[in-house]
Amino acid sequence: MALTLINGNKPRHPVAFAFDVDGVLIKGKTALPGAKETIELVQELGIPFIFLTNGGVQTEAEHVKNLAAHLGLASLHQDQLVQSHKCRHLLQCSSDTQEYSPVPPRNGDASLPNHGLQQDEQPGSYFSNSDFEWATDQCQPRFAQGAFREALKGIWRHATGGKAELKYSVVGKPTETTYAYAKKVIFEMALRLRADDCADIPPSCPSMEIGTVYMVGDNPENE
Ligand SMILES: [Mg+2]
Known part of the structure; x- marks a missing residue:
């Protein structure tokens, strides 16, 4: 898996990527061939991308730190990581403290x-x-x-x-809830990249519309 730079021009973000992690970029703690080069290339091209994983046993900060170490990359930003439980707030669930009966009275009715x-x-x-x-x-x-x-x-x-x-x-891949949240994170990243690009020439900054978001995964049933 490796992207090829077709021409030397920096694209105006016609595409964006969501990369699964396990089985795509790493297996355990081992980087898969081409993974590091692929991430470096999308970074160099300024293409918006996120990591979209169903893993969730680490905090986002720990997860991106370990992922960067496994891939041999200097650093990754935790805002680029979407773990499966991260969009739980989109569900109709309450975080209010409430008492519940261990044996609800209507059980078995x-x-x-x-x-x-x-x-x-x-x-x-x-x-x-x-x-x-x-x-x-x-x-x-x-x-x-x-x-x-x-x-x-x-x-x-x-x-x-x-x-x-x-x-x-x-929630998590491949639910609509998670992909809707992932899309929001990708667009936020695109806006951030545009802000970086336009720091010197704000009036003529090109539009940064995203045409297609590609999901790169290793399991068609879950992507
Ligand atoms: Mg996977």
Whole structure:
């Protein structure tokens, strides 16, 4: 995977890129061939790009610091990293502190939808990504959050006697919620690049419309 510079001119941002991380740029802590050169080239060309990953066990600052180290790059900006849980605020979930009954009184009430389970304004269930597996530097892919979700569904089915479905929401790739958020971050980066480019010549600064955003991933089911 390597971009080729077709001509020596700096493009006016006709395109932008969203790069998946695991399996595209790195596997475990090992950079994949061409990954460093690709990021250096899009940086040199001033093309807006972000990292769009379903990984989320590190803070953004830790994640970009480690990614830069694995790729052998001097630095990356944490604003360019979109982790799967980052757009959770777009969901209709409340962060208010609230008390919930450990055993809601309407649980098992057959006259109610879903036999009364996950009713009574009890908190919803949210998954920050749907990946069943993810690529590491091991020879076999590792189970991801989607595998945990399927296991939980089995436990739920057993615990409820099959009378109620587990209700949940998912964000992360490839959900529309996450791509809408990623698009917003890319446009913010394009605006920042335009501000840099136009520092000396603001009146004649060219428009920086983005024609196409390309997602570069390793799993068509999740990108
Ligand atoms: Mg991947």
